[in-house]
Amino acid sequence: MKEFFNEGLKKIGLELDEATVDMLLEYGNLLLDTNKHTNLTAIRDEKTMYEKHFLDSLLLQNKIPCGVKKAMDIGTGAGFPGMVLAIANPHINFTLMDSVSKKTKFLEMVAEKLNLSNVEVVNMRAEDYIKLEDKRETYDLGLCRGVSKFNVILEYMVPFLKVGATFLAQKMDYQEELEYSKNAFEILNSKIVKVDELKLPFCEDARYIFEIKKMAETDKKYPRRAGIPLKRPL
Numbered sequence: 001m002k003e004f005f006n007e008g009l010k011k012i013g014l015e016l017d018e019a020t021v022d023m024l025l026e027y028g029n030l031l032l033d034t035n036k037h038t039n040l041t042a043i044r045d046e047k048t049m050y051e052k053h054f055l056d057s058l059l060l061q062n063k064i065p066c067g068v069k070k071a072m073d074i075g076t077g078a079g080f081p082g083m084v085l086a087i088a089n090p091h092i093n094f095t096l097m098d099s100v101s102k103k104t105k106f107l108e109m110v111a112e113k114l115n116l117s118n119v120e121v122v123n124m125r126a127e128d129y130i131k132l133e134d135k136r137e138t139y140d141l142g143l144c145r146g147v148s149k150f151n152v153i154l155e156y157m158v159p160f161l162k163v164g165a166t167f168l169a170q171k172m173d174y175q176e177e178l179e180y181s182k183n184a185f186e187i188l189n190s191k192i193v194k195v196d197e198l199k200l201p202f203c204e205d206a207r208y209i210f211e212i213k214k215m216a217e218t219d220k221k222y223p224r225r226a227g228i229p230l231k232r233p234l
């Protein structure tokens with residue numbers, strides 16, 4: 001599997017040292033093992049898992065702006081893209097958040113087994129976490145894959161970001177949602193500065209990475225209470 005993974009890295013133009021690759025494969029083995037009894041991901045084939053979860057997450061590696069110290073992954077699930085990027089970037093502190101406890105328990109186990117000191121796992125909804133502690137506008141980087149449409153994920157993410165921070169959102173397609181998300185971008189003072197179309201290394205499925213910049217402070221009324229951003233998107 002290491003050979004396959006290294007070939008994938010090469011195809012996406014990324015070099016990681018051997019110790020990092022070994023840690024990623026150890027995380028992969030923990031996911032495969034845990035997934036036998038606890039449903040964490042629908043992808044069960046090993047190679048597909050490395051391509052569609054691990055290598056897909058690593059498509060973001062070269063897009064991380066310089067100087068990032070704190071990153072937030074909302075709806076990280078079994079750790080994508082946040083846990084993969086935390087392993088590849090030990091100098092950045094990652095908050096990996098998910099509202100489903102079997103997923104965050106798994107991530108805590110991974111962080112412990114791999115001895116990761118740059119990972120904080122949070123079992124909460126984004127709309128609640130931001131109110132519990134003073135987390136507003138403290139993150140340099142936002143990450144979110146497969147959670148919802150722009151008009152929902154912007155309301156979850158943007159309040160956590162510092163003014164000027166970047167939100168790297170991953171999408172498999174996006175055309176329609178851009179139209180009906182214009183309002184959310186405006187209300188949350190955010191704009192798309194770049195869209196990259198990339199391909200997964202083996203199956204060549206298209207993937208899009210949106211680089212979104214937060215331009216100004218977020219009104220304190222956002223996010224609205226838990227569940228409302230999804231029920232009544234901006």
Ligand SMILES: C[S@@+](CC[C@H](N)C(=O)[O-])C[C@H]1O[C@@H](n2cnc3c(N)ncnc32)[C@H](O)[C@@H]1O
Nearest residue numbers: 075076077080098099100124125126145146147
């Ligand atoms: C389809 S999964 C995607 C998981 C992962 N990001 C990936 O791409 O494999 C969406 C995840 O978002 C979580 N989620 C949805 N809304 C959330 C919220 N408001 N706060 C925290 N987690 C949320 C769900 O529990 C679920 O695990």
